Amino acid sequence: xxxxxxxxxxxxxxxxxxxxxxxxxxxxxxxxxxxxxxxxxxxxxxxxxxxxxxxxxxxxxxxxxxxxxxxxxxxxxxxxxxxxxxxxxxxxxxxxxxxxxxxxxxxxxxxxxxxxxxxxxxxxxxxxxxxxxxxxxxxxxxxxxxxxxxxxxxxxxxxxxxxxxxxxxxxxxxxxxxxxxxxxxxxxxxxxxxxxxxxxxxxxxxxxxxxxxxxxxxxxxxxxxxxxxxxxxxxxxx
Amino acid sequence: xxxxxxxxxxxxxxxxxxxxxxxxxxxxxxxxxxxxxxxxxxxxxxxxxxxxxxxxxxxxxxxxxxxxxxxxxxxxxxxxxxxxxxxxxxxxxxxxxxxxxxxxxxxxxxxxxxxxxxxxxxxxxxxxxxxxxxxxxxxxxxxxxxxxxxxxxxxxxxxxxxxxxxxxxxxxxxxxxxxxxxxxxxxxxxxxxxxxxxxxxxxxxxxxxxxxxxxxxxxxxxxxxxxxxxxxxxxxxx
Numbered sequence: 001x002x003x004x005x006x007x008x009x010x011x012x013x014x015x016x017x018x019x020x021x022x023x024x025x026x027x028x029x030x031x032x033x034x035x036x037x038x039x040x041x042x043x044x045x046x047x048x049x050x051x052x053x054x055x056x057x058x059x060x061x062x063x064x065x066x067x068x069x070x071x072x073x074x075x076x077x078x079x080x081x082x083x084x085x086x087x088x089x090x091x092x093x094x095x096x097x098x099x100x101x102x103x104x105x106x107x108x109x110x111x112x113x114x115x116x117x118x119x120x121x122x123x124x125x126x127x128x129x130x131x132x133x134x135x136x137x138x139x140x141x142x143x144x145x146x147x148x149x150x151x152x153x154x155x156x157x158x159x160x161x162x163x164x165x166x167x168x169x170x171x172x173x174x175x176x177x178x179x180x181x182x183x184x185x186x187x188x189x190x191x192x193x194x195x196x197x198x199x200x201x202x203x204x205x206x207x208x209x210x211x212x213x214x215x216x217x218x219x220x221x222x223x224x225x226x227x228x229x230x231x232x233x234x235x236x237x238x
Numbered sequence: 239x240x241x242x243x244x245x246x247x248x249x250x251x252x253x254x255x256x257x258x259x260x261x262x263x264x265x266x267x268x269x270x271x272x273x274x275x276x277x278x279x280x281x282x283x284x285x286x287x288x289x290x291x292x293x294x295x296x297x298x299x300x301x302x303x304x305x306x307x308x309x310x311x312x313x314x315x316x317x318x319x320x321x322x323x324x325x326x327x328x329x330x331x332x333x334x335x336x337x338x339x340x341x342x343x344x345x346x347x348x349x350x351x352x353x354x355x356x357x358x359x360x361x362x363x364x365x366x367x368x369x370x371x372x373x374x375x376x377x378x379x380x381x382x383x384x385x386x387x388x389x390x391x392x393x394x395x396x397x398x399x400x401x402x403x404x405x406x407x408x409x410x411x412x413x414x415x416x417x418x419x420x421x422x423x424x425x426x427x428x429x430x431x432x433x434x435x436x437x438x439x440x441x442x443x444x445x446x447x448x449x450x451x452x453x454x455x456x457x458x459x460x461x462x463x464x465x466x467x468x469x470x471x472x473x474x475x476x
Binding site for chain 1: 390391393394395397398399407408410411412414415419422423455459462463464466467468469470471473474475476
């Protein structure tokens with residue numbers, strides 16, 4: 001399983017993913033689920049993945065191959081973020097369809113979804129959720145966050161605190177607390193975490209960190225949140 | 239959809255269910271999902287249901303019919319709560335199987351699960367989750383709560399505050415806040431709510447209330463919890 005969340009704010013994009021993959025409960029591994037592509041000042045793209053690892057890795061490899069071909073069309077050269085979303089969706093659908101075709105009754109396992117975030121020079125920051133079939137939806141000011149994977153445990157905190165006006169600091173806190181709730185409730189979502197911040201209008205990544213299980217700041221935040229919840233709980237009267 | 243939760247505490251059993259049922263998103267109705275059976279001082283049983291309404295209503299009707307037959311075996315006459323669980327499980331599985339047999343490809347819709355709580359004189363309070371096939375699991379001090387239906391949104395608060403030592407007042411607060419998070423995130427779970435409290439060793443229901451959408455105490459609690467979460471969020475430093 002997986003949990004990835006992306007926020008689309010007035011001040012930029014904030015993304016967080018876990019790294020746990022499993023083929024059955026007895027085969028657990030750590031794989032990066034966040035991929036970034038950056039030409040500072042010109043274009044920045046981040047992709048987070050959930051679902052079949054063979055599908056997502058192959059899709060990302062092909063997207064990278066296209067970038068490596070000089071003068072060819074790729075997610076770093078097409079005109080708009082919408083075209084980037086269409087290119088990623090088409091590639092995901094194509095890879096998934098080919099693998100599914102060889103899997104017979106297991107075809108439904110060859111599915112994956114992605115969150116695509118980015119900004120090109122001259123455009124706005126945009127955030128998409130790409131479905132296994134390649135179609136997609138886009139975050140708006142009404143719903144400024146998108147999630148893939150195990151999304152339910154971490155949604156209540158986002159519903160309550162995230163708006164387009166949220167600051168980058170509060171946004172980082174919100175996605176980390178959303179992940180904290182998910183980590184506590186679902187063993188198939190696991191540390192370390194990958195966090196990425198893309199400020200509006202700069203077409204670059206301002207912060208890209210891996211947070212491991214021993215990270216003292218994350219641990220302290222997790223404890224503080226638990227304490228705040230318990231204190232808030234005790235203060236409520238019925 | 240549905241959300242029902244039951245807590246097994248040293249001081250007793252606390253149960254909460256919603257009342258929303260739907261056959262498609264455009265066909266929504268209110269149905270009771272909590273049924274209670276009481277012979278004060280001797281035996282008290284509460285059953286909460288999730289899944290196919292035709293399966294759960296027929297199962298409950300048959301359990302009631304058995305009670306109404308003088309001197310026949312029923313959930314009010316068998317020796318232990320374990321036997322009650324076996325009787326409810328067998329009835330659920332039987333009704334579900336018969337309906338599924340007539341539904342062809344739609345057979346998977348004829349499924350339901352239940353939470354069974356109760357105490358007989360001379361026994362301990364017990365809490366069971368009964369699966370569609372009639373088998374069941376039981377709450378223990380390690381895991382003092384059971385949920386059916388849309389369980390994920392409301393689990394983080396239970397994980398953090400519920401232990402066997404929780405008081406009845408705190409337990410009511412915990413299940414109501416757990417429901418509040420679920421109501422906010424899933425439209426197919428809806429007011430009014432049914433709350434039931436069964437104190438240990440008394441074999442009776444001490445509190446049985448319906449909480450409707452206009453209930454001022456519940457509304458105030460919901461607002462206070464939102465405020466506590468936002469305040470806690472603001473106080474955390476990263």
